[in-house]
Amino acid sequence: MTRIGVIGGGIAGSTVAVELAEAGFDVTLFEKTDEIGGQISEFGCKATDICTRCNLCLVDSVFNQLHQDSNIEINKSHQVIDSYKENDRFTLYCEEDGVEKVYKDFDRIILATGYRRWSDLETGTPEIFTDQRIIWSGQFEEILFKRRDYLQNKDLELDLDFKPESAYFIQCNGSRSPQEKAAYCSRVCCGYNYRIARVLRETYPEMEIGIFFIDMQESGFLTDLSFQKLIDEGIKYFNCKPLRINKRDEKIEIAYEDQEVGEMKKVKTDLLVLSEGIHPGKENELWSKLFNLQLNSDGFLEEINPGKDTGVYLAGTVSGPGDIATTISKSKSVANEIIALEKEVVS
Amino acid sequence: MAGIPEYELAWIGDKVETNFNDIQISAEDLVACQGEIGDFILTCNDQSNPDKIKVDNIIINLPYQEEAVIDGGVSLLDHNYNLEADRPAIILQDYPDLSAAFISREGLKRSLEIKNDYPDKEVYYFYQGMRFLEDNDRLYEEARKAGVVFLKFDIGQLTVSEDLKIKYKREDLELELTGTMMAAPELKATNETKRLAKIFNLAEGYQDYLQLDNIYLQPTLSGRRGVYLLRGSRGPTALTYFKEELDFTLKEVARNLTGVEEIDSYERTVDDQKCILCYTCYRVCPHGAIQRDAELNSMKVMNLACQGCNLCISRCPTSAIEIDYDYFQQKDSFDETTLIICENSAEIAAEKYDSMTGEDPLSGFQEIVVPCVSTVERKKVIKLLAEDSTDIMILGCVAEACKHLTGHDRCQQVVDRIKEDLEKLDLNQDRVHYKRLSPRMAKDLGGFLADWKEAVIQ
Numbered sequence: 001m002t003r004i005g006v007i008g009g010g011i012a013g014s015t016v017a018v019e020l021a022e023a024g025f026d027v028t029l030f031e032k033t034d035e036i037g038g039q040i041s042e043f044g045c046k047a048t049d050i051c052t053r054c055n056l057c058l059v060d061s062v063f064n065q066l067h068q069d070s071n072i073e074i075n076k077s078h079q080v081i082d083s084y085k086e087n088d089r090f091t092l093y094c095e096e097d098g099v100e101k102v103y104k105d106f107d108r109i110i111l112a113t114g115y116r117r118w119s120d121l122e123t124g125t126p127e128i129f130t131d132q133r134i135i136w137s138g139q140f141e142e143i144l145f146k147r148r149d150y151l152q153n154k155d156l157e158l159d160l161d162f163k164p165e166s167a168y169f170i171q172c173n174g175s176r177s178p179q180e181k182a183a184y185c186s187r188v189c190c191g192y193n194y195r196i197a198r199v200l201r202e203t204y205p206e207m208e209i210g211i212f213f214i215d216m217q218e219s220g221f222l223t224d225l226s227f228q229k230l231i232d233e234g235i236k237y238f239n240c241k242p243l244r245i246n247k248r249d250e251k252i253e254i255a256y257e258d259q260e261v262g263e264m265k266k267v268k269t270d271l272l273v274l275s276e277g278i279h280p281g282k283e284n285e286l287w288s289k290l291f292n293l294q295l296n297s298d299g300f301l302e303e304i305n306p307g308k309d310t311g312v313y314l315a316g317t318v319s320g321p322g323d324i325a326t327t328i329s330k331s332k333s334v335a336n337e338i339i340a341l342e343k344e345v346v347s
Numbered sequence: 348m349a350g351i352p353e354y355e356l357a358w359i360g361d362k363v364e365t366n367f368n369d370i371q372i373s374a375e376d377l378v379a380c381q382g383e384i385g386d387f388i389l390t391c392n393d394q395s396n397p398d399k400i401k402v403d404n405i406i407i408n409l410p411y412q413e414e415a416v417i418d419g420g421v422s423l424l425d426h427n428y429n430l431e432a433d434r435p436a437i438i439l440q441d442y443p444d445l446s447a448a449f450i451s452r453e454g455l456k457r458s459l460e461i462k463n464d465y466p467d468k469e470v471y472y473f474y475q476g477m478r479f480l481e482d483n484d485r486l487y488e489e490a491r492k493a494g495v496v497f498l499k500f501d502i503g504q505l506t507v508s509e510d511l512k513i514k515y516k517r518e519d520l521e522l523e524l525t526g527t528m529m530a531a532p533e534l535k536a537t538n539e540t541k542r543l544a545k546i547f548n549l550a551e552g553y554q555d556y557l558q559l560d561n562i563y564l565q566p567t568l569s570g571r572r573g574v575y576l577l578r579g580s581r582g583p584t585a586l587t588y589f590k591e592e593l594d595f596t597l598k599e600v601a602r603n604l605t606g607v608e609e610i611d612s613y614e615r616t617v618d619d620q621k622c623i624l625c626y627t628c629y630r631v632c633p634h635g636a637i638q639r640d641a642e643l644n645s646m647k648v649m650n651l652a653c654q655g656c657n658l659c660i661s662r663c664p665t666s667a668i669e670i671d672y673d674y675f676q677q678k679d680s681f682d683e684t685t686l687i688i689c690e691n692s693a694e695i696a697a698e699k700y701d702s703m704t705g706e707d708p709l710s711g712f713q714e715i716v717v718p719c720v721s722t723v724e725r726k727k728v729i730k731l732l733a734e735d736s737t738d739i740m741i742l743g744c745v746a747e748a749c750k751h752l753t754g755h756d757r758c759q760q761v762v763d764r765i766k767e768d769l770e771k772l773d774l775n776q777d778r779v780h781y782k783r784l785s786p787r788m789a790k791d792l793g794g795f796l797a798d799w800k801e802a803v804i805q
Binding site: 044045047050051053055056057058059060061063064067176183184185213215216217218225226227228231239259260261262325326328329330332333336337339340343344 | 444445447448475476477478479480484499501502504517518519565566584587588591592594595598599601602604605606691692695696698699702745746747748785786787788789
């Protein structure tokens, strides 16, 4: 029986594992933390009075299936540290609580170790950002996650001691900036912050909301945003990246260049929501060495030879930024590829 | 049937080179489609193809219909263009609204092409937002270096007059330009999509496209198994990720060719004595899984195409469709409150709550798990109410969680009808409760049911 090793227990790894196990493969999943689910398990529903199609809904059935499937062996707290290939079979060396463990005879390896948020990088967070009025979109997920069922109780529990009257969003934080070593577009933030803005609009109908864009990007398969939609929602937009953020009294002051007039302007806001760029995972460099993969200029992994020759496949955001639908679709296609290939070999 | 040519894959519309044994059929020539995944029979009205073809999978890959936004301008997607001598070239995208990322790439390529062929030509590039994908970044940088003038405009800052004069007004800059205008066209669905929706029995999406917003997660899936939608059949943004979408689809096709399995083990049969061929089941099936059986002269449920929602069973006016499983048989106690829950939302949420906290939120309730709440028959609910003294809670889905396209809306209708019935019978409507859930709401479900249990007991 074909043995598959999946590294990473987020949505990408879980999708591949479930699809392959359903097709009858013997799957072993390695997750470095003590819980399956990865970053997506902290995300919250972004529906307003209607569904905003963030695609979170169909994620949990994947994790439930993962736990129920007897073809899947789940190894939590297993950090893969080394790999060895002999006769087209992989041996994985893992570390569990400082103890080294060896898992042998994998025919194929799937890397699904995901991404890092900008705020998780080791470069440290500028001091200005440690303010309760400045919210990372990652933190916003926690707020949304805590939110009670929106059908019964729509209250958004912002962890604040005042009622915010205005909120501004800044896009392209930690992406599309060569200084951050992330010249690429993270592909998710535009659609993402638009959804958050709509949640805020619904919770606080009177609130002043604005978004600073470099450009508006298409984010994911199912969203099509436009400036007109923002106008319709009563959301202001600025076609520039702010120059400076200052704390002034009770408010946060954002200085920006108004390109229409060509001069410096300032807005004051109660809340500042920062989008978070998707950055390559910490282990990508290790994987590129262990499995002979190309590390592209942005730090994401690329296959040098196709997976059917090397036995190593990439699933999810390990190979580049993407939203939930993209990640799941990519992972499914990896599983489909393996199934088609293996069954061909058998027949 | 003997003598019918067999193919692994049929392209309706444009063809992409693949390793499959495939055939291209133009959308106009296709007349009918019968059968299910792995065994589609296509009927064509075409001289070059035989009139019946057996295929395993179908990809609908239609072009877009381009609609010029400015009369008299050249389309940006038109590769045959003539530049007027001594006048600048003007590329206009995002007019009147944002164009797709694909257009940005075409525009950037075009501007570079012009600069390459005629280095002295002035090239103006008007845009609202530059969309990035793949190597757009690099193209943009090159275009800037080559001397293309990029001018960003906001809504209202740019107008195009009838004589193709561009007026661009910013506080520090006012421009009036004429030249060879190359404007990004608006992309629309072709006229064939409506006909194809009928032929394949697919739900129509927005703006005449075939794709409904909530067709699962993978964007190229149609409601019908084995039928995939690409490009112009799917929506205006399908071009952005076209390469990826094509990749998913072809890999799934390859997988399908290794064999497909039925969605569940229950048998759904149509009684040919009861069936009156009213085509109700055919119309309501969200997955195109019903067709007419010519031999028996009745409808039949195709097992591989069926996604198990049982909508046909609940809607059949003569009760001709039967399933060898009774969801309501699960009930064995009459003291507990009954929950009718959808397997696509509440059940998943309950399982999640169970794995999160270790306690089953549904314990203490009598649960009836159905594939789609919209298929629950009113008589069964009313029978339950008659037999019990307790309440009934119906837990349906939010839009996105629904796997049967419009089940979430129909679910609401069913509940409304039950309440209407109760009102007519002068019975207490308050015994029927209804909530919509997403599978994400594990904690909400647990907390809510705990609260409700307390309230009901009191």
